[in-house]
Amino acid sequence: MTIPAMTTPSAAASPGAEQPAELDMDRLSLLLFGHAAFQYLNAACELELLDLLLERGELTAEEIRAELGLAERAADILLLGCTALGLTRKEEGRYRAATLIASLAEDGGWDKLKDTVAFEQHIVYPGQADFVASLRENTNVGLRRIPGDGPDLYHRLSRHPHLETVFYRYMRSWSELANEHLVAALDLGGATRLLDCGGGDAVNALALAEANPHLHVTVLEIPSSAPVTEKRITEAGLGDRVLVEPCDMFADPFPGGMDCVLFAHQLVIWTPEENTALLRKAYDALTPGGRVVIFNSMSNDEGDGPVVAALDSVYFASLPAEGGMIYPWRLHEKCLREAGFSSVERIEVPGWTPHGIIVAAKQDT
Ligand SMILES: C[S@@+](CC[C@H](N)C(=O)[O-])C[C@H]1O[C@@H](n2cnc3c(N)ncnc32)[C@H](O)[C@@H]1O
Known part of the structure; x- marks a missing residue:
């Protein structure tokens, strides 16, 4: 079975079209056994097969087996799957990590x-x-x-x-895959106060504070997670400018006088009605001319891609909260307008994740 790369379906589509090419048996087989393909990827990570090959270059099956402490049958299964799926390459009896994995590691x-x-x-x-x-x-x-x-x-x-x-750990990494673009896109030269709603371990608050030495950031976070936030802020040595406020951002009032309010990986969790309610609170917390920023994955307005947005929506449908998905850009824009914002701007983010940024302003009165 030939395993297509993640981008193959859209790359195979006619130019300009969003939909993948007609389904073929290879892709259907991959869907049928998608859970098993992921298990090979996970095993290659947890058993450190790929890290071993990244460190040591090319190894034989016997060397891999000895290094990983696996029985012969177990190592055969692992190498069969990882090589068939392209995670490892076998050349003249020796295995190496795929070139993509090596370049990601760099x-x-x-x-x-x-x-x-x-x-x-x-x-x-x-x-x-x-x-x-x-x-x-x-x-x-x-x-x-x-x-x-x-x-x-x-x-x-x-x-x-x-x-x-x-x-x-995942939230930090997922943010860091794209937040350099957030830092670059947001001109915070004239801003002194930023509110980061549901800021997690402050990964984005700290990146913005580091890039803008005059900026003070308040991170709203639930009381049970606030210690995680606090610890990271202390480790970063930015406790004088980045503070965590333990609260329930739905129930508690937002602190006012903000130049900017950030929702990072936040408005994918809740229903559109809840998002609009949060954006209204942001509107009230902003000074005239202040901006609200939405930073998360986006699906397209046609409702048929990109594929990573579709796949990630299974999680948001099944697990974190009652409503949520990787919403289309237009849905966020609708919520923003309902909350009173004008001059809504889309900023596309390059990379393999479907991240996007929307910036909207509160009218200057
Ligand atoms: C998906 S994570 C995003 C974290 C961070 N913004 C980032 O981009 O890495 C959502 C965060 O929102 C927080 N959160 C959820 N409900 C909240 C609430 N009612 N009030 C404040 N924070 C909340 C969670 O605890 C979690 O840390």
């Missing part, structure tokens, strides 16, 4: 990808078993896979230290 992208794999394995996988039920009931049935009585995934994480670590 610029730090491989570690970020591994953090994403761990998130998919330990958090997304159990919850997405309830995808069909979640679609039928139009709610996140998969949350039942994460023990606890919190109303959403985030309010349950602190009870599961391993999952909490996996989640915030």
